[in-house]
Amino acid sequence: MTDAPVRRGLQERLGYRVAFLLAVVLLPLTLISVFKSLAVREQALARSEAALMGETMRAASGELRLIQQARGAASILANAIWPLVETENGCTLLMQDLLKEDPQYSLIAFVPVTGISTCNSAGKRFDFKDDPLFMRALKDSQTAFAVKPIGLVSGSSVLEISHPVFDENNVYRGLVSLSLPHYGLRIAEDSGTKDNLQPLTMITYDASGTILTSSRRLDDIGLAIPRDRALAALTGTKAVSFSALSVTGQERVFSAVPLVPDELYALGSWPPEGGQATGGLLGAAPIMVPVLMWVVSLIVAWLAVERLVIRHIRKLSRSITLFASGNRIVGDIDVRKAPLEIREMAEAYERMTETILHDEAEMEDIVHQKEVLLREVHHRVKNNLQLIASIMNMQMRRTHSAEAKSIMKGLQDRVMSLATIHRELYQTAGLSDIHSDELLATIVRQISTLADRPDRRLAVKTQFDDIRMTPDQAVPLALLVAEAVTNAIKYAHGPKGDAPAELWLRLVRIDDTHAELTVGNTISSDQQPLPEGDIAVGVRDTREGGLGTQLVSAFAMQLGSNVERREGDGIFELSVAFELRPLSDGEERNVAAEKA
Known part of the structure; x- marks a missing residue:
């Protein structure tokens, strides 16, 4: 009896081995493609970074001019305001006249060392004691920039520019403050960003990392700030470009450009080359595309082997297994569409089964003949023994001696026992073993x-x-x-x-x-x-x-x-x-x- 076939593991199957071999062969090409794609991506990022740096410089030129104008106006006003401070009405009128000539400011004011301003373009009394520039000016008498979330006049965020005021004896008397409404970054008209398909985002910040202006609303500038780098770390005398994730989690290209070294900086950003964010699946495209091609090639190879080879071999294997288990019906092994080697294998198998079936038929005939002969031998021995027993019975009837009859009766019983045994052997002839109980x-x-x-x-x-x-x-x-x-x-x-x-x-x-x-x-x-x-x-x-x-x-x-x-x-x-x-x-x- 043939043992049941043992189920083999997946790693022993032909399709798996072909796919594994193909995977090993294609893996170097896949890795080369991945490295090449990453290199191309790096080159694209480098081009995008270089382009962003130039575009940031051009786009910030308008904001730079505006801030420089405000800085120059604050410096000029600080040098001319002290003689007029003693006449409060004259000082206020001067501030109001300046505001009419340059309405881009929301407030122009002189703040004395007391922190209470009565000389301003609004003609009101303002308390600057809590103003960050006022507190800074008490320690450091230099031009400074600051962003106030709520302006005193505009009610919205403003960029405040201050300059210290000194008297004729060079004694610090206060500061001049100019407030620019923070409606958005003034991008230069000649920057070309309007014609550029890249969605450029710009912010300006000071040396401490405080954001001054933005082309976006202040509550929506997470896209313009890198997640893993503080703005204070992006200060220096040289422009830098890099790629990083923004605070909102999108991959972008950033470029930091010093507008006023050690004082004012601009940070521009846009998506990598192509104008699309590369986070998630798109960001992994340089790796995913070769890997997917590698996986698809393995699947195609598996299906091809399954279609051309394995299904025909499986049909042959099923027929061979059944034949080996004793089933002499060969079954359907039509492999006419299979490759030549498999067709030749199937033909050889058919010839082999025909030969085996023919030999088995001949052996069965020979065994049957020998079994018939053996049965005939046992049958004749049984008949002969029964004949001897009958002769002995006839002889007993002719014998008058009781002792002779007893002896012959015992012999007759033994002969009949032998006849019974041969009859049983006759019925079980041809077997290699006998059931003793029967x-x-x-x-x-x-x-x-x-x-x-x-x-x-x-x-x-x-x-x-x-x-x-x-x-x-x-x-x-x-x-x-x-x-x-x-x-x-x-x-x-x-x-x-x-x-x-x-x-x-x-x-x-x-x-x-x-x-x-x-x-x-x-x-x-x-x-x-x-x-x-x-x-x-x-x-x-x-x-x-x-x-x-x-x-x-x-x-x-x-x-x-x-x-x-x-x-x-x-x-x-x-x-x-x-x-x-x-x-x-x-x-x-x-x-x-x-x-x-």
């Missing part, structure tokens, strides 16, 4: 049926394990049982009065390689114990070495064992323990006989 049950039934008479009743009990034996062991065992049962029936008596005589037989398996036969019968309580040395079951023949004893001993020796007997309490038992021969001995003998 053989012994038939023999016991046959003998007990012949011996059961109205004046001699028997109660037979049997227990036979299903033990398969080679014919070389089954025949002597059957002869031993036939002889032992014949003797047991002959000398068995009921334990009490008219009770039937009891006869029992057991053939049990002790372990995998040993078995034990037990034959027992009840005896009359007035019978004397058997003399030592007489081991025939139930035999009361006091002659040592009687025929029954010799036959049972001879059959036991053929089994490679000895006979043991037990007697007492009205019963008599005989037991034979023997070793079971491997069934392969019978198969090898059959093969040798067939070759002969």
